[in-house]
Amino acid sequence: MAFPPSGEYLQSIRTSSRALREAANILIEEHAIKRLLLSPAFTSSFKRVSAHHGLAMPLNFPSPGAELNLLSILSLLNFGSGYRAPLHAETGRGAWDCMRAFAFSLYITSSVDEDDLLSARGIQNISEARVAELMRVNVHTEKPHETLQHVTIGELGGPMYDLVKLVCGVLNETGGILVNMGYPDLGMFVLEALKEGKKAISDGNNHADVEVVLERLVRAFPAFQDMAVVEGQKIFCFKKALFLIHAVSVRFGSADPALFPVPSTSHLPVFSDNVLPSLLIHLGVIDISGSPNLSTLFPHAGAPEQLAPLLATATVGTGDAKTLPKDGPVLSTNQAYILRAAAVDACELITEIAHKLDEPSLDWLREIQLPSLDMWIWAVAKDRSDYRQLERFVLRETVFF
Template sequence: MSLPEPNSLTSAIRSSSRSAREKSGISIPLEAIVRLLQSSAFLSSFERVSAQHGLALPLNFASPSDELNVISLLSLLNFGSGYRVPLHLETGRGTWDNIRLLIFSMYIGASEEDFLSAKGMQQLTETKIAELMRINVYVEKPHKDIPGVTVGELDGPLYELVKLISGVLIQTGQLLEKAGYPSLGAFVIEALKEGARQSKTHTSDVQVVLDRLIRFIPAFQDSHTVDGQPVYLFKKALFLVHAITIRFGSLSSPPFPIPDTSQIPVFADNVLPSLLIHLGVIQLPPSKLFRSIFPDANSPDRLKPLLSEVEVISDSKPHESLSVPTEGPILTTDQACILRAAAVDACEMIVEKAHELNEPPWLQNMRLPELDMWLWSVAKDRTDYRKLERFVLKNTVFF
């Protein structure tokens, strides 16, 4: 699939997402947006929860470039949402926390083997990744020749996830080494500097940076063809540039150029569309394509408690102690792409309407990345939200 021109990259995300959403018959009623924006659930939590970005890393970094490399790897591997339930069963943690643990383990073990370098990324075998993630990727199966005897074989959903992670690390490491970059972070720094050279302001041009990331690294090329039309989403690349802004943008003297991410589209995974469906904003048509997906999501009896203010999960109730989440509907690639596109478009409409309402006053300053962070974080902030099903797409490295 051809990629958009750098200067039209974010507009291509928006326009292709809206087109995919409209062609599928998915509606986003303005009254549903206003209902959400005026709900107790939203008003009581937005300012607090939207600041919970999960990027405060409990590691001691030797330099800003080392931290940037870790954030870049964390963004590169920010996928695996389709394996949420098996990961909870195995570790008691969700996908994001398991990927964070992997990155932490790679960083802590870097004194012996530099897994964080381009060369080291290629040395991470499937067995080593499973060890660093502390997960079991063996499944007991009957012995082919000896009745009553079982043997452990590499198989199952977690092994599938480990293979995806290994494939992304090896492929990316090979590309970086061939191009002369010692690490992913080194490549990202060069992309930031290139964005600054082409920018007419003092910040790095976010579209130039995104374009460099997407064109060079296949694992960032999150675009799909649905009914012959391209749909551009680029979730992980958008996440990375905003993570850089969050971690380094507030410094008085940033160590490298920082992109302005205040106007970029949201980072659509499976959480955003699933939650927006449950909250009544995204409304699916009764077509064959969507008939069996969250069929009771828009009923008033379900919506009322979800839009009301409730007690949130406190620090005394660690997430690991909560019950294993229920597996959501398993979708095709086209279905997942269209719902993610609908989330991109819905968030554009939500922010636009929030600025019109301007009450309370802080709505006037709401930005898309903040709305993204609220949706992603509030899904874990409330016990009832954590129980909501999220759709599932396995065997993808994009979300």
């Protein structure tokens, strides 16, 4: 599949998402958006919850470059959502928290061992056994012995082994590319892309820096090539690459500008995963009832009783940590792309309508930016106990979200 034209990556995400959403007969109506924007659940929590970016790293870095490298690796590993339920059962954490802990383990181990597991050669050569060890997951399943009664044997297998293979594959592949290109680590590649982006800014295109970084990431590494052809329609999401660029802005936006160029990311499309579309369906913004291949996936979404949490006060915080999450509907790759595209377009429409609202007591709505909206949707799914129980769709065997 061909990449978008140079300089048109962001626009390609937006146009392909709208086209695929409309082709699937998914509706996003203005009244549903306004109902969300003006609901107490949104207005009372947006400013607080949208600040929970999850990028604070309680580590002592020897240099900004070291932090940039870890941030880049963490963004590369920002997937595994389809394994949320087994990860909670195994580790007590969801996919994002597990990947953060794993990235921290890579960093801490590298600081005391001779081998730098975060270098290009380190991630190129890391083994499945080491990944499983640092992720602290069990990659064996037990089955009865073929001939000995009451005896079980362990063999590699199960969802944790599947996830470990994906993680190891992404690291090995990315490390090999970096080594072949002559980069010591992923952070140095990102740093060079940031500098190239800075040079590309002109009076006619203030967002050229983001375009350059995004294109360099996507073209270089298959793990960032989050795109497909679905029912004859091209779709570009590039969730992890967008997230990486925004993470750099969040972590280094207030740092000394002499360190390295930091792009503005307020205009980025959202980083669409499984949480954004699932929650927007539950909250009645994305209407899949008229889509033949999707209409039965969330049978209770959008019903009055499901929308009630918008008007009710729910327990705020992490909810009941002992209650394991349940998997939602299992989707095909094409179905997942369609819903992720719908979420991208829905958030574009939400911000457009928010910016036009005439609500004197809520004038801050006119300043909502897409990354902040993305973070609110993603974080409020954890923040409220009732929202934590809402099903999210599942797609395993993907390294894109």
